[in-house]
Amino acid sequence: MTLGTFIRRGRPRWQKLEEMLGFIEVKGPRKTDRPFLRELSALYRATTGDLAYAQTHYRGTTLLLFLHQLVARAHNQIYRAHRFSPTETGRFVFNDIPVAVRAHLQAVAWSAIIFLLGIALGLSAVQFDERAASIVLPTNILNSIYSGHMWTGSIFSVVPAAVASTFLFTSNISVALLAFAGGLSFGLITTWILFQNGFMLGVSIKLCADYGLLGALFTFIAGHGLLEISAIVLSGAGGYVIANALLNPGSYSRGDALARQGPDAVRMAIACVPALITSGCIEAFISPSNQPFWFKTAVGLTIGVSFWLYLLLTGKRAATTAPSP
Amino acid sequence: MSTTSTWDARRTELELPEEIDLQVELANVGSRTLAILVDLSLGGLVLFIVYALSMLLGRNMVDDWLTKVSANAFKTVLMLLIFGFQWGYFNFFEWLWNGQTPGKRLLHLRVIKVDGSPVSVVDVMLRNLSRPIDTLGPMGLIGLLMIFVSRKAQRLGDLMARTLVIHETKIDWSIFDQLPGATGEGDAPRLAPAIRLTSAQWELLHRYLNRREKLQPEARVRLVQSLYDTLKPAVLGTELALSPLPPEEWLVELSKRT
Numbered sequence: 001m002t003l004g005t006f007i008r009r010g011r012p013r014w015q016k017l018e019e020m021l022g023f024i025e026v027k028g029p030r031k032t033d034r035p036f037l038r039e040l041s042a043l044y045r046a047t048t049g050d051l052a053y054a055q056t057h058y059r060g061t062t063l064l065l066f067l068h069q070l071v072a073r074a075h076n077q078i079y080r081a082h083r084f085s086p087t088e089t090g091r092f093v094f095n096d097i098p099v100a101v102r103a104h105l106q107a108v109a110w111s112a113i114i115f116l117l118g119i120a121l122g123l124s125a126v127q128f129d130e131r132a133a134s135i136v137l138p139t140n141i142l143n144s145i146y147s148g149h150m151w152t153g154s155i156f157s158v159v160p161a162a163v164a165s166t167f168l169f170t171s172n173i174s175v176a177l178l179a180f181a182g183g184l185s186f187g188l189i190t191t192w193i194l195f196q197n198g199f200m201l202g203v204s205i206k207l208c209a210d211y212g213l214l215g216a217l218f219t220f221i222a223g224h225g226l227l228e229i230s231a232i233v234l235s236g237a238g239g240y241v242i243a244n245a246l247l248n249p250g251s252y253s254r255g256d257a258l259a260r261q262g263p264d265a266v267r268m269a270i271a272c273v274p275a276l277i278t279s280g281c282i283e284a285f286i287s288p289s290n291q292p293f294w295f296k297t298a299v300g301l302t303i304g305v306s307f308w309l310y311l312l313l314t315g316k317r318a319a320t321t322a323p324s325p
Numbered sequence: 326m327s328t329t330s331t332w333d334a335r336r337t338e339l340e341l342p343e344e345i346d347l348q349v350e351l352a353n354v355g356s357r358t359l360a361i362l363v364d365l366s367l368g369g370l371v372l373f374i375v376y377a378l379s380m381l382l383g384r385n386m387v388d389d390w391l392t393k394v395s396a397n398a399f400k401t402v403l404m405l406l407i408f409g410f411q412w413g414y415f416n417f418f419e420w421l422w423n424g425q426t427p428g429k430r431l432l433h434l435r436v437i438k439v440d441g442s443p444v445s446v447v448d449v450m451l452r453n454l455s456r457p458i459d460t461l462g463p464m465g466l467i468g469l470l471m472i473f474v475s476r477k478a479q480r481l482g483d484l485m486a487r488t489l490v491i492h493e494t495k496i497d498w499s500i501f502d503q504l505p506g507a508t509g510e511g512d513a514p515r516l517a518p519a520i521r522l523t524s525a526q527w528e529l530l531h532r533y534l535n536r537r538e539k540l541q542p543e544a545r546v547r548l549v550q551s552l553y554d555t556l557k558p559a560v561l562g563t564e565l566a567l568s569p570l571p572p573e574e575w576l577v578e579l580s581k582r583t
Contacts, residue, residue: 003524004504025423055346060525062532066496068348075347076423076443092446166401170408177412177454184458184481242485255484262485266451 003058010050014070017043021073029077044074092267095315100267101234102312104241107268111236114191115198115229122202126210133207136200145207150216156288169280172228173273176235180269183242190239197232215293223287223296226304228279231272234311238269275307347441351478352434352490354469361465363428368410375403415453420446424488433495439477439487452482500531520560520582530556530580549573 001009020040024032032040051067058064101108125132134142144151156164175193182189208217242258242265249257286299352360379399418426424436424444436444436452459468459480468480477489522530533552537545553572556579560566563582570578 002504003501003527007501007504058524060523061528062494062496063501063524063528065348065350065494069493072347072349072437072441075441076437079442160397163397163401163404166404170404174408174411178457181455181457184455184485185461189458258485259487262451263447266447266454269454270450 001053001057003061003063006050006053006058007063010047013043013046014050014067017047017070017074021070021077024077025073040074041078044071044078047071047074097267097271098311098313098315100264101237101271102315103264104237104268107237107240107244108234110240111190111194111233114194114236115233118195118198118200119202119205121195122199122204123206124202125199126203126206130207130210133203136196136203137207142207145211145213148211148213150213150220152220152288156284161284161288165281165284168283169277172232172276172280176232176272176276177269179232179236180238180242180265183239183265184246185243186246187240187243190236190243194232194236201229219293219296220287221300222293223300224279224282226300227275227307228283230304230307231275231279234275235269235272238265238267241265241268271311278303349437349441349489349491350494352432352492353478354472356432356434356492357472357490358469360426360428360432360434363431364414364426367427368414372403372406372410375399375406379403412454415456416449419444419449419453424449429490433493434490435493436488436490439489444486444488448486448488451486452488455482455485458482497532497535500528500535503531520563520565520579522556522559522579526556526559530576534576534580549576552576 017040020036020043024040029037047067048071051064051071054061054064054067122136137145141151144154159167175197179190179193182191182193204217205214208214241261245257245261246254252260282299282303286296379396382395382399415426419429419436422430425434429435436449438444438448456468459465459471459482461467468482471480471484472478475484477483479489483489529552533548540548549572553575556576557566560579565575565579565582568575568578
C-alpha cells in the first residue's frame with residue numbers, strides 16, 4: 001500500500017476518532033451513549049492497527065507521530081483514571097487518608113518525637129539562658145512578655161479576625177506542605193521545620209512561665225493548639241515516609257521506593273489542609289476572645305480528639321494491627 | 326530510543342495493553358521552562374492587577390469604615406491569591422485539564438503517567454506539592470538537573486508520581502494531500518515513479534517545499550544545501566544523480582519524479 005492510499009483509506013476514521021475524542025474529552029464519558037462508546041472502541045482498535053502498519057512501513061514520518069498521539073489520546077479516554085465524583089472524594093477522605101496514616105504510624109511517632117524534642121530543647125534553652133528566646137521570637141513579642149502582657153491581645157485587636165485567620169492558615173499550610181516536600185531532602189528540611197516549630201513553642205512556654213503568663217498562654221492556645229500541632233506533625237510524618245523511601249529503599253531502587261511510598265505520603269500531608277484551615281479560624285476567632293478557659297479547652301479537645309479519632313478509626317481496617325508508636 | 330542530546334526532543338516508549346509500543350516525545354528542558362514562565366507570568370499578572378486595583382481604589386477614599394473593610398478584603402484576597410497560586414494553581418489545572426496548565430497547553434505539553442494513562446488527583450498532588458524541593462537553588466537548579474540526568478526527563482516530583490511530561494506534535498495534513506492517491510477516488514494512476522524515496526525522505530522533501538517561501542533567505546540556502554546532501558544518495562543510479570542543476574531546482578525536479 002502506498003502512503004497515499006494508506007492515508008486516503010485511514011483518514012476518515014482518524015478524523016472521526018479525533019472528533020469523538022474532542023467530544024468525550026470536554027463533556028466526559030457520562031454524556032455519551034452506548035453506540036458512541038462502541039464506535040469509539042472500534043475506531044480505537046482500527047487505529048491501533050493502522051499504527052502498527054505505519055510503524056513498519058512509514059518510519060520517520062509525522063504521520064506516524066500523529067497516529068501515536070491519536071492512539072495515546074484514545075487510550076487515555078478508554079483507560080482513563082477516575083475523575084472527580086462525590087463517591088471518589090468520599091472514599092479518598094474517609095478511607096484513603098486514614099488508611100495511609102495508620103500504615104505509617106511509625107513515621108507519625110518519629111515526627112512527634114522530633115517536635116517534642118524541639119519543645120524540650122526550647123524549654124531548657126531558656127532555662128539555661130533567657131536570651132536564647134531572641135533567636136526565635138521577634139522583639140515586639142519579647143518586649144510584650146517582659147512587660148507582663150500577652151502579645152496576642154495587641155495583635156488580634158488591630159487585625160480583623162478574617163484577615164488574621166487567612167494569614168494564619170495560609171502560612172501554616174505552607175509550612176506543613178514544605179515539611180512534606182522536605183522529605184525529598186532526605187528528611188533534613190522536614191526535621192528542621194518540626195524542630196524549629198517545637199523549639200518556638202518550648203521557648204514561649206518557658207518564657208511565659210518565667211513572667212507569670214503561663215495561664216494566659218495556655219488559655220490562648222487551648223482552642224487551636226492540639227489540632228495545629230497534630231496537623232504539622234502529620235504532614236512532617238508524610239515527609240518522613242518519603243525520606244524513609246529514599247534512605248531505606250529495601251529491595252527496590254530508590255526511584256521505585258519513592259513511587260511506592262509517595263501516594264501514601266501525600267495523602268497524609270493533604271489531611272493537614274482542612275485541619276489547618278480549621279485551626280487558623282479558631283486561632284483568629286475564638287482564641288483571642290474573652291471566652292473562659294474551660295470553653296476554649298472544650299473546643300480544642302473536641303476538635304483535636306475527633307481529628308485523631310477520624311484518622312485512627314474511619315476507613316477499612318488493616319489486615320494486621322498496625323504497631324502502636 | 327534515539328540517542329540525541331538532552332536539549333533535543335527525546336522519545337520514549339510506552340507499552341499498551343494492545344501490545345503496541347506507543348512512542349511519545351518527551352518535552353525538552355526549554356519548553357518545560359518556557360511553560361513554567363508562562364504560568365508564572367499569568368499568576369504574576371493576576372496578582373499585579375488585584376494589587377494595582379487595591380492601590381487605585383484606596384487612594385481616593387476618605388478614611389471611613391468602607392475604606393477599612395475594603396482594604397482588609399483586598400488584603401485577604403491578595404493573601405489567598407498568593408497562597409492559591411503557590412500551592413493550588415498547578416494542582417488545579419493539571420487535574421482539571423488532564424495534565425495541562427495554561428502554559429503547558431500553549432506549548433503543547435501534557436503530563437501523563439509512565440504507562441501512558443492519564444494522571445489522577447494523587448499523582449497531580451504528588452508532583453506539584455513537591456515542587457518547592459525541585460525549585461530549590463538558583464533557577465530551580467535541582468529540578469533542572471534531574472530533568473537533564475534522568476533518562477525520561479523526570480524531576481523528583483515526576484519520579485515520585487511516576488509521570489512524564491510529553492510534547493504533542495500537530496500534524497500538517499497539507500503535506501500529505503500532495504501524495505498521489507491521498508485525495509480523490511480509487512487508487513492513484515500508477516505513473517511508475519522513476520525514483521523511490523522512503524516515506525520519511527518524501528515527507529522531508531515536501532515539508533521543505535511547503536515552507537520554503539516563509540524561510541529567511543540565508544536559512545533557506547543552508548537548508549537547501551543540507552537537504553541536497555541528505556537526499557543525494559537516494560537517487561544513485563538515476564539520471565538525477567548526475568544532474569548539474571543547482572540544489573533548489575534539483576529538489577523541485579526530484580519532487581516531480583517521485
